[in-house]
Amino acid sequence: MASILGIQLLLLATLTKAEDVNPESNANSWLGGLEKADVNSEEVQRAVEYAVGYHNQVHDNDAYIDAVVKVVSAEQQTVAGMKYNFVLEMGRTICTKVEPNFDNCPLNEQPGQEQRKLCSFEVYDVPWEHKMSMLSYNCQNA
Numbered sequence: 001m002a003s004i005l006g007i008q009l010l011l012l013a014t015l016t017k018a019e020d021v022n023p024e025s026n027a028n029s030w031l032g033g034l035e036k037a038d039v040n041s042e043e044v045q046r047a048v049e050y051a052v053g054y055h056n057q058v059h060d061n062d063a064y065i066d067a068v069v070k071v072v073s074a075e076q077q078t079v080a081g082m083k084y085n086f087v088l089e090m091g092r093t094i095c096t097k098v099e100p101n102f103d104n105c106p107l108n109e110q111p112g113q114e115q116r117k118l119c120s121f122e123v124y125d126v127p128w129e130h131k132m133s134m135l136s137y138n139c140q141n142a
Contacts (some may be wrong), residue, residue: 037074037084043125044074047084050132051121055090055139056097062115065102066090069116081126083135089142090117116142 037044048068056065072087092115095105108114119139125132 034075034077034085037076039071039074043082043127044076044084047082047123047125047132048074048086048088050125051084051086051088051119051123051134051137052090054121054134054137055119058137062092063096063098064108065093065095065097065099065105066115066117067093067105067107069107072118079124081124081129084121084123084125086119086121086123088119088121090119090139091115118142 039045039048048071052066052068067090069089069091072089073085074087075085077083077085091107092113093102093105094108095102117139119137121137122135123132124135
């Protein structure tokens with residue numbers, strides 16, 4: 001029992017010293033806490049694309065594809081892989097779900113057709129296994 005307590009105290013002292021060495025660092029990032037995600041990074045972009053694809057597959061009541069209007073927030077957490085939390089403003093495009101290519105789908109700007117939504121996504125990525133999954137998903141009209 002005493003050895004376990006000693007190991008815990010040693011770990012606590014090490015973590016405290018690491019924060020003292022670089023007080024500018026975000027201790028949460030290497031301890032598995034949430035941190036702001038770089039929306040320009042390849043990994044985050046891949047997770048956003050997954051979330052948007054998931055949304056467009058699940059959102060069956062609309063014949064049109066939705067696209068990201070704006071990234072409202074993006075966070076990441078190191079777990080056994082990476083967990084991403086996104087809030088995305090989504091908008092209806094002029095492309096239907098039956099079209100073969102969605103790469104250049106402009107937003108529908110016609111009055112009454114914009115249909116903006118705020119969607120929150122929790123995406124889990126295990127890159128070394130090439131697996132991505134949706135942990136939670138919710139959209140509300142904006």
